Amino acid sequence: MAEAVCAHCHGTGWKISVSEGVSSAEPCECRGEARSKALLANAGIPVNYTAASIDNFVLPRDNPAGRAAMADVVLTVRTYLREYPVLDRPGLLFIGSPGTGKTHLAVAALRHLIQRGFEGLFFDYQNLLDQIRSGYDKGSGIIDREAYRTALDAEILLLDDLGAHRVTDWVEDTVTSIITYRCNHRKPLIATTNLRDPEAGDRRGSGLDADIHSKFFLEERIGMRARSRLFEMCRIVRMPQVEDYRIRRRQ
Numbered sequence: 001m002a003e004a005v006c007a008h009c010h011g012t013g014w015k016i017s018v019s020e021g022v023s024s025a026e027p028c029e030c031r032g033e034a035r036s037k038a039l040l041a042n043a044g045i046p047v048n049y050t051a052a053s054i055d056n057f058v059l060p061r062d063n064p065a066g067r068a069a070m071a072d073v074v075l076t077v078r079t080y081l082r083e084y085p086v087l088d089r090p091g092l093l094f095i096g097s098p099g100t101g102k103t104h105l106a107v108a109a110l111r112h113l114i115q116r117g118f119e120g121l122f123f124d125y126q127n128l129l130d131q132i133r134s135g136y137d138k139g140s141g142i143i144d145r146e147a148y149r150t151a152l153d154a155e156i157l158l159l160d161d162l163g164a165h166r167v168t169d170w171v172e173d174t175v176t177s178i179i180t181y182r183c184n185h186r187k188p189l190i191a192t193t194n195l196r197d198p199e200a201g202d203r204r205g206s207g208l209d210a211d212i213h214s215k216f217f218l219e220e221r222i223g224m225r226a227r228s229r230l231f232e233m234c235r236i237v238r239m240p241q242v243e244d245y246r247i248r249r250r251q
């Protein structure tokens with residue numbers, strides 16, 4: 001498909017105007033648009049979520065308590081976006097059961113910020129670890145600098161499904177160092193997880209409570225240090241118990 005050429009600058013990115021015989025150039029508005037389009041295309045957002053936005057996030061209709069709690073969640077995200085980048089805590093951590101819209105809202109936030117000109121990258125946690133591991137040279141102990149550096153350096157990092165991986169020392173070290181680095185440099189991290197955490201109101205226990213969502217605690221999967229940094233740097237967004245949207249949509 002042919003790229004439409006901007007009618008104002010004819011694709012040069014500069015608008016030339018002539019006033020009193022003197023010509024001057026000023027940056028064309030299309031620059032911003034072209035930049036955010038390119039940033040979005042390179043952000044690694046999975047196809048399923050390329051349209052995810054806050055505006056198309058639907059509040060549950062049949063569950064008043066769930067609806068009110070979800071409206072609160074949306075408000076927290078909107079507030080974060082409005083205040084960005086001047087924030088007490090530079091990150092957002094979505095915690096909750098599968099299908100409650102964590103990835104949807106996390107991507108919506110990322111897309112919003114990219115459209116404002118910030119650079120952001122989406123990483124599936126498992127994928128990121130696989131990429132780092134595949135570049136891990138057992139002999140030299142050197143890890144794949146590229147995937148690893150990208151996770152450290154990205155202006156905004158979205159880590160989706162944090163902890164969805166069996167913990168090993170190696171995983172724990174890697175995640176701790178990524179989160180610590182980002183925390184120390186106040187680099188925004190948006191993360192989602194369906195693991196439990198006492199600070200998000202989850203109790204250790206069994207019975208009914210235990211099969212609400214994962215029986216694992218965040219700390220058990222990513223380690224105590226990474227977990228503690230994460231809570232230090234993120235506003236916590238606890239998703240209410242609402243019906244799995246994937247199931248709701250099929251009905």
Ligand SMILES: Nc1ncnc2c1ncn2[C@@H]1O[C@H](COP(=O)(O)OP(=O)(O)OP(=O)(O)O)[C@@H](O)[C@H]1O
Nearest residue numbers: 056057058097098099100101102103104194245246
């Ligand atoms: N409230 C909502 N309004 C519109 N679409 C939604 C809503 N909640 C979820 N969805 C859609 O339902 C699907 C599942 O949601 P999503 O992937 O965000 O869930 P999740 O909480 O990340 O689940 P998991 O823990 O399994 O990763 C996605 O396609 C998402 O866009």
Ligand SMILES: [Mg+2]
Nearest residue numbers: 102103161192
């Ligand atoms: Mg998800």
Ligand SMILES: [Zn+2]
Nearest residue numbers: 006009028030
């Ligand atoms: Zn232009």
